[in-house]
Amino acid sequence: MLVRLLFASRAAEPAAATIASICQHSQPRNAERGITGVLVCGDGVFMQAIEGGRAAVNSLYGEILRDARHRDVVLLHYEEITERRFAGWTMGVVDTRRINPAILLKYSERAALDPCALPGQASLALLEELVATASIGRA
Structure with missing residues (x-):
């Protein structure tokens, strides 16, 4: 059975090296x-x-909860799925420099990435739109 899990967190040390x-x-x-x-x-x-x-x-999410690089981890959405939406990437990375601020404003009060302020379905919709409109890389 396939599932999709969406979460948000804050970087313990916000730096490009952390993402890499x-x-x-x-x-x-x-x-x-x-x-x-x-x-x-x-x-x-x-x-x-x-x-x-x-x-x-579920095992990976448990590891993320214990990972010192993440803090304030919040589960936003969890569902059983019949097909993957992100099958092309073992971990694609959205290039946030290419995000149109209007997309962020479509889903939130400010033009800033703040998924914890959104309902789970809205966070997933925002993610899907970011994937469709921003460059995806492999970091």
């Missing part, structure tokens, strides 16, 4: 576990969707 470290460590491990997903990071805020088998996704 997370991606370097996670991409090969995610491939081994059958996990796909996408990460958005801006101003020290992470929003990430992970997809895969229920046990693998």
Whole structure:
């Protein structure tokens, strides 16, 4: 059974090196576990969707909760799915420099990435729109 989990957190140390470290460590491990997903990071805020088998996704989320690079982890959305939306990436990364502020304003009060201020479905819709309109890389 496939599931999708969406969470937000704050970077313990907001730096490009943190994102690179997370991606370097996670991409090969995610491939081994059958996990796909996408990460958005801006101003020290992470929003990430992970997809895969229920046990693998739940285990990974448990690791994220214990990861010292993340703080204030919040589960935004969890659902059973029939197909993956982010199957092309073991961990794609949204280039936040290319985000149109109007997209952020469409979902929130300010033109800032603040997924914790949104309902889970709105956070997922924002993530999908960011994926569709911003450049995706592999960090």
